[in-house]
Amino acid sequence: xxxxxxxxxxxxxxxxxxxxxxxxxxxxxxxxxxxxxxxxxxxxxxxxxxxxxxxxxxxxxxxxxxxxxxxxxxxxxxxxxxxxxxxxxxxxxxxxxxxxxxxxxxxxxxxxxxxxxxxxxxxxxxxxxxxxxxxxxxxxxxxxxxxxxxxxxxxxxxxxxxxxxxxxxxxxxxxxxxxxx
Amino acid sequence: xxxxxxxxxxxxxxxxxxxxxxxxxxxxxxxxxxxxxxxxxxxxxxxxxxxxxxxxxxxxxxxxxxxxxxxxxxxxxxxxxxxxxxxxxxxxxxxxxxxxxxxxxxxxxxxxxxxxxxxxxxxxxxxxxxxxxxxxxxxxxxxx
Numbered sequence: 001x002x003x004x005x006x007x008x009x010x011x012x013x014x015x016x017x018x019x020x021x022x023x024x025x026x027x028x029x030x031x032x033x034x035x036x037x038x039x040x041x042x043x044x045x046x047x048x049x050x051x052x053x054x055x056x057x058x059x060x061x062x063x064x065x066x067x068x069x070x071x072x073x074x075x076x077x078x079x080x081x082x083x084x085x086x087x088x089x090x091x092x093x094x095x096x097x098x099x100x101x102x103x104x105x106x107x108x109x110x111x112x113x114x115x116x117x118x119x120x121x122x123x124x125x126x127x128x129x130x131x132x133x134x135x136x137x138x139x140x141x142x143x144x145x146x147x148x149x150x151x152x153x154x155x156x157x158x159x160x161x162x163x164x165x166x167x168x169x170x171x172x173x174x175x176x177x178x179x180x181x
Numbered sequence: 182x183x184x185x186x187x188x189x190x191x192x193x194x195x196x197x198x199x200x201x202x203x204x205x206x207x208x209x210x211x212x213x214x215x216x217x218x219x220x221x222x223x224x225x226x227x228x229x230x231x232x233x234x235x236x237x238x239x240x241x242x243x244x245x246x247x248x249x250x251x252x253x254x255x256x257x258x259x260x261x262x263x264x265x266x267x268x269x270x271x272x273x274x275x276x277x278x279x280x281x282x283x284x285x286x287x288x289x290x291x292x293x294x295x296x297x298x299x300x301x302x303x304x305x306x307x308x309x310x311x312x313x314x315x316x317x318x319x320x321x322x323x324x325x
Contacts, residue, residue: 032210034292034300036226041286048210048233061211062233077240081247081272117242143304148252151303153212153232153241158303 026052026063061155067111089113094130095171104166213300214254215291227291230270248272255297 026048029035035042048062055074056065069075079087090113096105112121122128125148133145140147141157151157210231217227235244244250250269251257257269264271264282273279280287298305 027210029290034210034213034215034229034295035290036292039226039286039290041284042290044284044287045290046234051237052233064233066236075237077236077238077243079240079242081239081243081278087242115241117246120242120246141304147303152299153236156211156303156306158306 058155060159066115066154070114071111087113087117090118095166096131096135097168098136099164102160102164104168104171105163106166107163211301215295215298215300216255216259217291217295217297218255218258219260220289220291221294225285226289226293227295227297228288229291230288254299 028047028049029042029045030037035045052062052064056068056072057063058065070077090109092109094107094109096107099105118128125145126133135145139145140150143151146163147157150163155162210233212232214230214232215227216230220227245252248269259269261282263269264274267275270288271282274282274288282288
């Protein structure tokens with residue numbers, strides 16, 4: 001029992017450390033190997049750290065948890081150029097079971113439809129019928145289906161467990177393509 | 182069938198491990214698009230489009246839905262004429278929503294000779310990291 005506070009302290013320390021490693025430490029535009037350091041206008045552009053250090057940290061991609069940033073209202077990107085009309089949000093998950101030997105994929109509509117319209121994905125990238133798309137990992141790594149965005153702008157494909165997020169033992173009686181509320 | 186899947190998985194896991202060793206943990210520029218279909222040839226620096234900067238201000242649907250940007254680096258045939266006409270970047274960089282196009286160097290800010298690419302994309306990491314200034318890998322990091 002006496003060890004409990006010490007344990008909590010240690011965990012907190014480790015977590016802060018992990019967060020410290022995860023966040024911060026963005027390269028400046030001057031030495032990101034992408035921008036031309038001899039461009040005199042470079043100093044006018046914003047260095048990533050200035051903006052991104054204020055957002056919820058993450059461990060991959062831009063090192064920003066964009067889903068949390070949006071859901072907590074820390075950022076409020078416009079959803080239209082002209083008038084800021086609300087767009088449709090769909091709040092269900094689609095279960096994808098053809099993932100052996102990895103955990104199932106639970107595709108969440110909510111965070112996706114918060115960032116983009118249904119027409120961004122339907123019917124060009126995905127037919128809107130559960131289980132009707134012949135998705136597999138090879139095609140995703142090749143930049144199709146989920147790989148159109150993940151690996152380019154949304155979190156990278158090396159984050160297996162963010163998509164393979166559902167242990168098969170936790171969903172009973174699941175059918176291929178079943179949807180969950 | 183099962184065996185094939187296991188082999189595939191091992192391969193994937195192995196390539197993931199390789200990818201992770203490549204991964205520079207702090208990649209603000211993850212998702213930056215370099216556009217260089219015409220710029221170098223015209224004596225301008227390539228264009229660097231920062232997704233991180235724009236997605237703080239606009240949801241994906243504004244550009245990839247309403248403004249018609251296709252999901253492909255270099256795949257929209259964007260040039261200055263279209264921009265001045267108010268298409269693509271010109272829909273916002275008109276001195277109204279955002280600063281106007283006379284600020285050439287703010288968009289044309291890339292290292293010369295950097296090919297069109299999505300910087301630090303997973304496929305770029307897995308296949309062949311493109312060195313800055315290399316001209317050998319047109320369209321690396323983008324899919325067909």
